[in-house]
Amino acid sequence: xxxxxxxxATLVQPVGSPLSLECTVEGTSNPNLxxxxxxxxxxxxxxxxxxxxxxISSEVPQNLSASRPQDRQFILSxxxxxxxxxxxxxxxxxxSGGALETQYFGPGTRLLVL
Amino acid sequence: xESVGLHLPTLSVQEGDNSIINCAYSNSASDYFIWYKQESGxxxxxxxxxxxxxxxxxxxxxxVLLNKTVKHLSLQIAATQPGDSAVYFCAEIVSGGSNYxxxxxxxxxxxxxx
Numbered sequence: 001x002x003x004x005x006x007x008x009a010t011l012v013q014p015v016g017s018p019l020s021l022e023c024t025v026e027g028t029s030n031p032n033l034x035x036x037x038x039x040x041x042x043x044x045x046x047x048x049x050x051x052x053x054x055x056i057s058s059e060v061p062q063n064l065s066a067s068r069p070q071d072r073q074f075i076l077s078x079x080x081x082x083x084x085x086x087x088x089x090x091x092x093x094x095x096s097g098g099a100l101e102t103q104y105f106g107p108g109t110r111l112l113v114l
Numbered sequence: 115x116e117s118v119g120l121h122l123p124t125l126s127v128q129e130g131d132n133s134i135i136n137c138a139y140s141n142s143a144s145d146y147f148i149w150y151k152q153e154s155g156x157x158x159x160x161x162x163x164x165x166x167x168x169x170x171x172x173x174x175x176x177x178v179l180l181n182k183t184v185k186h187l188s189l190q191i192a193a194t195q196p197g198d199s200a201v202y203f204c205a206e207i208v209s210g211g212s213n214y215x216x217x218x219x220x221x222x223x224x225x226x227x228x
Contacts, residue, residue, distance in 0.1 A: 006157075043203070043220040044158070090157050101207065102148055103216055105157035 002027035006091050006106040013113055019064075019078040021109050023091030026072065031093040033074040034103060035066055038088040050074060051096060086113045126225045133191040135222045137204035140185060144206040148216070149178060149189045153200045161189070161202075191224075199226045 003026045013019060025031050035047040046059045048066035056066050063082050067075045074091055089109045094101035127133050139147075145166050150158035164171045164178045164187075171178050177190040187204050201221040208217075 044218045046215060049215070092157075102160055102163060104160060105150075108155075108157045110155070 002093070002104065004091060004093055004104060004106040006089075006109050008109060009107065010110045011112070013081050013111065015083055015113055016080045019076070019081050019085070019111070021076040021089055021091075021111075023074040023076075023106055024072055025074075025093045028072070028093065028095070030071060030096050032096045032101065033068060034092040034094070035074065035076050036090040036092065036105075038090060038108075040087075044090065048076070081113045083113050086111055123220070124223045124225070126227060127194050129194060129196060129226055129228050131194055133189075133194045133198070133224060133226075135189045135191075135202045135204075135224065137187040137189075137219055138185060139187065139204075139206050141206065141208055141217075142182070142185065143208050146207040147178070147180060147187050148205045148207075149176075149187075150203045150205065151198075151200045152203065152221070158203060194224075194226050196226045196228060199224055 005024050007022055033050045036044045037047055038044050047064060048056055048058055050056050050068045053068055053071055056068060063085060064076060064078050076089060078085060089111060091106040092103040094103045125133060125135060146163065148163045149161040151161050152158040162171060162173045162176050162178050164180050166182065169180055175192045179188045189202060191198055201223050203218050203221045205216040205218045
């Protein structure tokens with residue numbers, strides 16, 4: 001069966017510090033991968049998605065970047081965090097090439113920028 | 115703006131009652147709809163899905179109804195239990211190209227009173 005992992009689970013960082021959040025998927029090959037941000041009491045905002053190694057699409061202009069160095073690894077980064085980067089970050093995967101793709105989410109990383 | 119929305123942001127029910135959570139969508143080209151459950155501090159969990167060529171689909175204690183005429187989706191939970199307390203999101207996918215992006219509603223908070 002497929003599983004998706006995220007770490008760290010929680011993170012407190014000062015403004016201006018760098019960020020690296022990691023997501024890995026097990027039990028599937030060549031998945032589509034997604035990064036979302038969820039502000040408190042709000043819906044899910046798609047930040048990035050990737051259909052393959054080194055292929056990243058950005059959905060919104062922001063202070064963040066994403067990379068996919070391996071097939072089942074997706075990394076969310078920032079060189080300098082802003083207060084507005086605080087939130088709950090979710091990674092998700094879906095089967096690539098399918099006609100109708102359900103996305104399956106990881107446990108999330110809660111980021112607090114102070 | 116988002117094309118998927120919810121009629122009620124909160125819903126409070128008594129344990130054992132049936133719950134109905136509603137969702138409206140505006141894009142008639144949407145092919146596929148998903149309901150997710152998100153418990154506090156966790157990632158969204160897939161509950162049930164339905165394709166646009168179906169009107170109804172049943173799972174364990176849950177039923178999803180799709181009314182394409184009025185672009186309305188609902189999730190019915192039978193014999194609601196305290197463990198059902200969570201935020202419920204509907205999501206839609208518009209098929210096209212090689213990537214399928216989910217559009218999420220803001221969510222409905224379901225509270226089950228003992």
